[in-house]
Amino acid sequence: MGTCSALNCNNRSDGKPLSDGTKVRMFRFPADPVRRKKWLINMRRRHFAPRKYSALCQVHFEITQFELRRADGKKKLKLNAVPTIFDHTGSSTYTAEKPRIRSSSKQLKTDLRDPDYVKIKRRLSRRKTARKQKKESMEVETPIVKLEPVPDDGALPISDASKxxxxxxxxxxxxxxxxxxxxxxxxxxxxxxxxxxxxxxxxxxxxxxxxxxxxxxxxxxxxxxxxxxxxxxxxxxxxxxxxxxxxxxxxxxxxxxxxxxxxxxx
Incomplete structure (x- = not known):
């Protein structure tokens, strides 16, 4: 199903397994509009509109939200399961507005003034600066070797100490x-x-x-x-x-x- 839709979460269904060695399971947003709205409110992701294949990983659900003692051993959410575990760093309150489409210069200027966009841009700039400094610190200056002229007879000069x-x-x-x-x-x-x-x-x-x-x-x-x-x-x-x-x-x-x-x- 791809990447988890929650903020500050990079879990993937085909990515790195969890600490207990199990594969990460993804759960799509419910079709019921009431339950879907509860999920979105708890996510606190502004202007987010889930698509057909948008999903949340199992990390955002408490143990009580899963069915117990299944015969096939798989994890399955209850019919009324709601995610409650999120990292809300840098997030804002959910609003039911439609996502903005950057189709004009006016809309672009509005998005540039968005606090979330400014934070992400600053974070990317800091990362770029850190990578540049690390690359410069790893560069090693090449020593300049002074070569002595070769005599006409083709023999290389040898010093007395070398002799x-x-x-x-x-x-x-x-x-x-x-x-x-x-x-x-x-x-x-x-x-x-x-x-x-x-x-x-x-x-x-x-x-x-x-x-x-x-x-x-x-x-x-x-x-x-x-x-x-x-x-x-x-x-x-x-x-x-x-x-x-x-x-x-x-x-x-x-x-x-x-x-x-x-x-x-x-």
């Missing part, structure tokens, strides 16, 4: 480069030492792997020999049980553990 500064900066850069080169060379030497150590450790690891394989082979051989000896002992034990009684077997075991004894043929 000294260039020499000092060059020496500092050379020192920094030398320090970086020395650090890089020392890092490379350390890298070579680490590579050699890695190679020697790799060789030692290969040798240890081969020794481990040899020990595993010998360990397998020894296990085989132990297994053979265990079998021979079992065979001898069975043979002793066949040819000796229990007392002779006990005596044989005792003597074999303590004294080296050789059996006779008998």
């Amino acid at each position: 000294n500064n260039l020499n000092v900066q060059t020496l500092e850069l050379v020192e920094i480069l030398d320090t970086g080169i020395h650090k890089q060379s020392s890092i490379c030497e350390n890298c070579e030492l680490l590579k050699n150590e890695n190679i020697s450790l790799t060789n030692d690891s290969e040798v240890l792997k081969k020794e481990n394989e040899t020990l595993n082979t010998e360990n397998g051989k020894l296990k085989n020999e132990v297994s053979v000896l265990q079998k021979q002992l079992m065979f001898l034990d069975l043979a002793l049980k066949e040819y000796l009684n229990e007392e002779q077997q006990k005596l044989f075991h005792v003597i074999a553990k303590t004294v080296e004894y050789e059996w006779e043929d008998d």
Whole structure:
């Protein structure tokens, strides 16, 4: 519906939402002449004649002027709602006169003497002056740079102080480069030492792997020999049980553990 028709109010239906985040709702002037006149009297806008799409926003109505607990959740005015909340700064009492049409020089002179028109003109003039002062304060003077003449050979002139500064900066850069080169060379030497150590450790690891394989082979051989000896002992034990009684077997075991004894043929 456009802008609100009330004085000192810039709310729009498609503009900035309210503080609670809801969209501003606009309400057209009532068709009933009695209610319409009440609205105009409370607005206090001189020589204002509402048109077809003129409206007031919801800010100018008290909460009691809206219907409560609607099913669709929208705000709707009561049938006898009247706006009562206005900012009447710079306003005058409402009169039911028709708006003036500036169609002649005489009418224009009359409007220029209107207090409301004078106030608005003064306000616009003050704003224009403030914007001009702000623009002038933001302007920065461009410094004037004096350029020295270029010699005929095309080389730019360099002062002695600039030469000294260039020499000092060059020496500092050379020192920094030398320090970086020395650090890089020392890092490379350390890298070579680490590579050699890695190679020697790799060789030692290969040798240890081969020794481990040899020990595993010998360990397998020894296990085989132990297994053979265990079998021979079992065979001898069975043979002793066949040819000796229990007392002779006990005596044989005792003597074999303590004294080296050789059996006779008998």
